Amino acid sequence: MPDLLPAPRLHPDLTLHHVELTVGSLGRSLDFYREVLGLTVLAAGDGAARLGVGGRTLLALRELPGAAPAPRSSPGLYHFALLVPTRADLGRFVRHAGGLGVRLGQSDHLVSEAFYLQDPDGHGIEVYRDRPRGEWRWVGGEVRMAGDPIDLPGLLLEAGPPAPWTGLPDGTVMGHVHLRVADLGAAEAFYAGTLGFDVVSRWPGALFVSVGGYHHHLGLNTWQSLGGEAAPGGSAHLERVWLHLPDAEALDALAGRLRLRRVSFTEPSHAGGTLEVRDPFGTRLAFTA
Template sequence: MTTSPLIPDTARIGRTALVVTDLEAMIEFYRDVVGLAVQTRQETTAILGAGETPLLVLEQDEDAPPRRREQAGLFHNAFKVPSRTALGAALDRIREHWQLDGASDHYVSEALYLTDPEDNGIEIYTDRPAEEWPRADDGTVQIGTVGLDLAEVAAQSDGRTDAPPGTTVGHIHLETSSLEAAREFYVDTLGLTVQTEARSAVFLAAGTYHHHLGVNTWNGRSQPAGGRGLAWFEFVVPDESTLTTVREALADTTVAVDDAAAGIELTDPDGITIRLRVA
């Protein structure tokens, strides 16, 4: 077990990237429905975000096959908005331009669920105040699922058509082919903390957040990730010494550490790429 976590308590999720086939349609969806602004655009790549913060990278590959039913990969990207007002506005946009798949109160947060045009899951949520999160005696967070009052959420909306500054990628939720292998990698190797365990799922965090990463086996995935969908996601860490520590700690393991833009990257047991970048 990691005595000092390789991913420190101060880490957070940065950007997430998707391999897409129809770049124009995906830009339109994430702009009009999720509310992200196009920050940079090239022929086959677009970066979208909120305020000045980049959150989503779309990488076009017109020949990328659909992700197969048995392949691991993304369950959902979770965009955290800073208020119930922003959540209500997101609900307005979904109802006007798209279709809502579901909505839940998780005790720690309130969440809306939908699916993008290329079958990637999305959560848009806002946190309840941290002091209200139910915790077990050992300090871990207790996440649950009950119905969300959509009429009450909609009543909070200010009608904003874009995601406000302060919107982030709060967490990533993955589908794995082996919960045991995922735990060994993310908990035993990288040092994330188990916050909640549920049926065939585990929710992990850097520090005391309710979760930065969810991992589940609900849909019986049995093969490594591939095809369209998640290209990579990143943890933002506080300093270069963290990257050095990770390189040194993993030098004699089977986990390869490679250079990436502004940082390093690792690959989890399902072939999903994780980048570490300095804030």
């Protein structure tokens, strides 16, 4: 009897876990992430550190002393996005960042409200809150998103009276990661056709994919990196994106799809281990169960 083909899509309960970045000065980066975002250092030593909220790792840093800033024209990280539990939480972050004089970009995406900044190495960061799923609008299998201005007075009013900043709240998670890619066709073939994400939105020069009906777990764009080359070795860069699947069966199904399509990957060394694969542009994705 012939072998059954692996399940065609990724498991709908996939979640993002954390990202790994290289930085030019670990001390400078730790100061930034503690002061501006209020992340907690969970572990540090030998030129590396893990940071997070409530004991949950959101960011892993590795020092490359004197590394040049992350290039904006190479495939890799566009931004990682930290999802806070409530609109009031987002308002408190914005008030805190404003008090520090941090310059923020902002956008109402209809499904979410988002603010943007960069760390000292040029890595992009988004802090956002989701609107309730019942308010998202789906048309023809794609979720409606936009780039409208945020009602900033209303957001700050919802944050309540000014109070001392205590950092991003418990319940903050890695909501999504947005990547630069060199070719959208190749990106769609890999992320949707091979890995099994669903395409949920298309913009000029960008593609958004997810599972389980989320507005996006990954963004993929060529806005600055169309046909771009890999980042120089001496620059700060994204090392790895970590994603969690709910069980070993889902991880095995992914491995089966990769074998079927003759895509090279690192096999999990044990049950519950890590499957690592590179996208067509060199970005490393690590899947665990």
